[in-house]
Amino acid sequence: MVARHAGDVRIHTFVASFADDNIANATHIIESRSGLVLVDAQFLAPYARQFRDYADGLGKPIDRLYVSHRHPDHWFGLGTAFGDVPIYALTETAGFIKEHGEDSRNDHWKLGNLAPSTVVVPQEMVKPGEAIIGGVTYLFEEVTDTEIDSMLTIKLPELGVQFVQDLIYSGTHLYLTSHLRHWSRVLQDMLLSDYDLFMPGHGLPADKNEVARNIEYLAAAGEAIAGGLTNQAFKDFMLHRYPERKCPGIFDIYLPRLFGGASDY
Ligand SMILES: [Zn+2]
Incomplete structure (x- = not known):
């Protein structure tokens, strides 16, 4: 689907299934007049192929693909469908995939042929800062200690769009870590920003209301953990409190x- 269209630029999003064991992985395309920039590569092989087909259907060359972070649901699809594309990532992310990518693939043996048959390691390093690609201004930033120790975010100031990937889970349950307070502060900064469209790593494109709902979710989780809930009791509490959120897997x-x-891994 097209999430935004401004001037010569269209922002597309492709979301995997919300059903069964799927976790609604969201991957995106910035389409400029001359080519395509992709963000993340999907998890399971069928969705990686569908995302590739979507990109190819736009009839423009894929200039590059950015991997947001090292969780496998964001880079497994590289090996399925993007081995011929220049892949960019933060040094930490590329280093992890190089060192532990095969461990991660072996760890997911239960996926069978839904997992990629090879690991593709990002070869190009992203440096935080500004770049112009296809006539569009990009701001690359590294966000530390939130859903993951190192996350790449991409801002397009001319379009008011941020690609925040797993800083936001849009309409789905969040993947929680021990960094809930700092993560919440990062989201609060997003509420104060001039951006109004936040492209998540899971679920549909988000507005500031969804950012605020994520902050509330993190606060509730933090209180539950501080109150001593763990494992199944914690899960039951969150499922009961957020019945509207999808993807409990x-x-x-x-x-x-x-x-x-x-x-x-
Ligand atoms: Zn994810």
């Missing part, structure tokens, strides 16, 4: 890490 991914010290 995310709890089973992060609870063993948040409360049990499971591996981060």
Whole structure:
């Protein structure tokens, strides 16, 4: 779908299923007059292929793809459908995929042929700062200690759009970490900004109301954890408090890490 159209530039988003075990992975395209810039690569092979088909259907060359962070639901699709595209990432993200990408793939053996058959490591490093690509101004920033230790965000000031990926879970349950307070402060800065469209890593494009709802979710989770809830009791509490949010499968991914010290792959 097209989320914004301003001048020569269109912002597209492609969202995987909200149903079953899917977690509504959201990947995006900035279409300028001359070409395409992609953000993230999807998780499961069928969605990676569909995202590639969507991009190819626009009839312009893919100039590059940015990987936001090292969680596999954002880069597994590189190996499925984007091996021929220049891949950019922060040094930390590229280093992790290079060092642990195969471990991560092996760790997801249960996915069978939904997982990629190879790992594609980002070769190009993103430096925080400004760049002009296809006539569009991009601001690259590294955000630390939120949903992940290192997250790339991309701002397009001329369009009022921020690609925030997993800083925002739009209409779905959040993947929680031990950095809830700092994460919340980062979201509060977004509320004070002049941007009005926030492209998430999961779910549909978000406005400031959804950013505020994410802040409220983080606060409720922090209080529940401070009150001693863990694992299933914590999950039950959050499901009861947020019945409208989709994709509860995310709890089973992060609870063993948040409360049990499971591996981060
Ligand atoms: Zn994610």
